[in-house]
Amino acid sequence: MWSHRIADALRDRDEESAVVGSPFGARLYVACDTQGIVASRWTRAPTRDVAKRGDEALLGEAVRQLRAYFAGRLERFDVPLRLTGTPFEVAVWSAVAQLRTGTLISYADVARAIGRPRAYRGVARALARTPLALFIPAHRVVGADGRLKGASAASLRRRLITFESRLVRRRPS
Template sequence: MAPPLSYTYVESPIGLLLVAGDETALQVLKFPGGRGADGPQPGWRRDNGPFAEAARQIEAYFAGELRRFDLPLRFRGSPFQERVWHALADIPYGETRSYGEVAALIGAPEASRAVGLAAGRNPLPIVLPCHRVIGANGQLTGFGGGLPTKTFLLRLEGNRAGAPSAQLSLL
């Protein structure tokens, strides 16, 4: 049995982010609000030590100084979910892809809905940037941190996807 995860909180412009993992890899990032909001799980222990580099990179991202995270990651999902999560990491900073485009990239062009479900189960949002995935019509769609957070992250990266009709303000 794996040892319990350690966790801490990292301050950000969108609120405190819960980060968790072990001494070797970041495994969880949770938002303070939205449907992705969650707290530490039973048995986790609070420990800032393993997350100094993750905190530094998250802060640099929100300061506009980091475009791609370089952290050891560990995530577990179905083979399909993991293909989607790897594809998310390849969406360039400031750009977006539709669910259908991500489906085509992973060799499953008819699976845009399944891509959406996998993106919704992304254990490391922001680091694996599911906020960069939008609807085929260019509109913003569901996001674990809420649409205002998705809008904020896209605008932080200089992308105005969905801005005309979303009518969402920065946090």
């Protein structure tokens, strides 16, 4: 599984990692270094709820924010992200990372926001390759018709959107 491969790859590096349980049946594997979150992926691998290596303050804050999100008390993650990709991918990921919980926008909206109005297919490709699941909330980006596009993790994306829509309805006006 992915989480075992990434854990093996990180073992000899200066990165910290944790696995955080979620209400969605999958756990979120998170890794960071001293500059920011470097990886996060959904996994179903059997692990303890939180399995930290070391005591990195940034990792502790990321875990705290993830737990707050899963408890419905966080609108946007506020931890540094170390984004590695093409300039276009980094622009897409940075824009999407700013979306508040419960916000849905289209791929075309993201393309316009980064100054590339015709690049909506490129936006979809960049989001399909995001290295930071949930910290870059790709599930909040939908087709122009408001429907989920792409095959990857559609049911999890749908559950995340449903979860967030319930939170938005509970927010005080």
